[in-house]
Amino acid sequence: MSLHLRHLRLRATTPDGVFGTDISFTPGLFILRADNTSGKSTCLQAIIYALGLEGMWGPKHDVPLPHAMTAKVSDGHSEHPVIESEVLLEIENGRGEVLTVKRPVKSITSLNLISTWNAPLLTVPGSSGAQTDYFVREKGAAVRGVGFHHMLARFIGWTLPSVARYAGGESPLYLECIFPMLFVEQRRGWTLAIRYPTHLGIREVGRHVVDFLLKLDVERIDAEKRRLRELERDLVTRWQKAAGEVGTAAGMIGAVVESLPTQPTTSWPPAALPTLVVHRNDTWVRVDDVIQADEELLQRLAAGPVPTVREDAPALAAKLKDLEDALAQLDAVASGAVEDVETETAELQSVRSRISSIDKELQRNRDALKLSKLGSVQALALSGHSCPTCQQAVSDDLLPQVLKHESMPLAENIAFLDEQRKLASLVAADSEAILRGKQRELTIIRERADALRSEIRAVRTTLTSNEQSPSVAAIEQRLRIEERVARYRRAIDEVSILIAGFEELVAEYKHLLSARAELPKEALSHRDQAKLGLWEQRFVEYCERFGLKSVEPRSLNISRETYRPVHEGFDLDFVRSEKPKEMELEFDFSASDTIRAVWAYLLGMMSVDHTFTTNYPRLLVFDEPRQQSTASESLGEFLKIAAQQAQGGRQVLVATSETLPDLEPMLKGVPHSLLSFEGRILKRVPS
Incomplete structure (x- = not known):
């Protein structure tokens, strides 16, 4: 499972020409440097927009790009109205397949239409591929064949699990829920309380995301439980259908079946055997007894002359x-x-x-x-x-x-x-x-x-x-009784065959209950504990290396219930003003240490993919990681660890406004690629 960024192209057409930029990404640590307000965040937001993932920031359908792509673009001297604009993104998966994605930003066509080509149109000029159109940000985009996120998940190599919703029922674990753990956006993402989208209505979304990304057995076990629940619902439906068929067969002679369980049971035949009864003389009588009485009457009639x-x-x-x-x-x-x-x-x-x-x-x-x-x-x-x-x-x-x-x-x-x-x-x-x-x-x-x-x-x-x-009446009486006995016997045979089919359903039900009983009672398997233990180890180690001072890093751990960083049982993002005074924490967790903890938390998760099989897509994006005046020494250590984690075909993308004189010493000896822009990133494109 992997998703690598290869190339990004932004284009905005104005009456005075075309403005835009092209950025080629490389594997490993890739640093995009530009001054503040020059457009680097626009580029990162354009990646999210191209992939139809802006729903991770909320339910609104507004284009999450600045006015330079939607209204007016500046050349440094004057502004030019944008007539039309679009974003193109070239991506690659772990199988070496390349996909070029195009999504309009300002256009007469729907902004929820995404066109794709199975070719590197941006990095290999002249290449061609089949065009396929998909829809996004609409119901069904994650499950239907023409839904872009359905296709994108398969492209990455993911089979999205079904998860419980607050409104009842289940839905896929949407991509918009997963990417907040992979993409830290400057204005919304720098907090230890990962801001998962709540409008999608998924219960315990944070747990599901970690379960999936780390490929924890608990996620597989939950999926197996859901599968067994679905099998049980199907079995109940089949049982009730079979019971309906028995009732129909019995109804052909005006009979009903007593003591037939209406729900699956593990005991068969049941203690009270299903019995076919008919209404006679204002009471319900067993069909077997009616047949016996009729046959005795026939014997008496046959014994004498007509x-x-x-x-x-x-x-x-x-x-x-x-x-x-x-x-x-x-x-x-x-x-x-x-x-x-x-x-x-x-x-x-x-x-x-x-x-x-x-x-x-x-x-x-x-x-x-x-x-x-x-x-x-x-x-x-x-x-x-x-x-x-x-x-x-x-x-x-x-x-x-x-x-x-x-x-x-x-x-x-x-x-x-x-x-x-x-x-x-x-x-x-x-x-x-x-x-x-x-x-x-x-x-x-x-x-x-x-x-x-x-x-x-x-x-x-x-x-x-x-x-x-x-006497015709006497003769017909005998014939009528004989025909009734024959009809009743046929009904008994048909009902018996149908009831025999319940034995197979009972066997399935017993097997289902046995499979459910064999599921682990503990929430986390030994392998899960090992993965979470490694994540916790790296988290603590990186907090130390980044210079976290608010608390002793060795006192931190990752909760096995919420998967969030905690200190002495309290989340690190604990908000003091929301709790009574007697519950206030006895430490101040500084804003700069929050940034360090975010670095450690996300890079620590990425490190698990080096040792274990996971669903991690080997991509991590940080927009302006130096927040809250974090010390340059900490940022330098962050870049070193990011480069380490980006090895082995992985990709860590960092956008920063650090000046080159400040950045170059930090990157000395650190394997990386650096793309630095002077002035505005969106420039006039030569015609």
């Missing part, structure tokens, strides 16, 4: 009236059941329609929010003249004109609609369960009614037949 019409007529006449009365009552019940099913179906359709409307309204609000973030001021008007939640008409004539705009902020409206959708989904789920129950009841009623009609037809046929003829 009665004639004359023999059966008296009993059949009385039976016909009872059957017709029973059918009339059952038809009345069926009519009520049909009405219940229709009512519940209409209710379910209404809820589903409401969910569909809410989904459309949610999408409309989300689109409007996205446009708003991109700078659009287009109003979001009510559409369809109806409320998406209750579906009631909204008449414009009854609303004062002032209500034509949003009554609440878009984000709050989206949250409200989300809650409405969740509530409607719960109502829909309940309605679906009720409807299934009523449909099952109606099926049972109709089957009983069909059986009664068949029996009535047979009785009537018998009563109108020749007195010496065999």
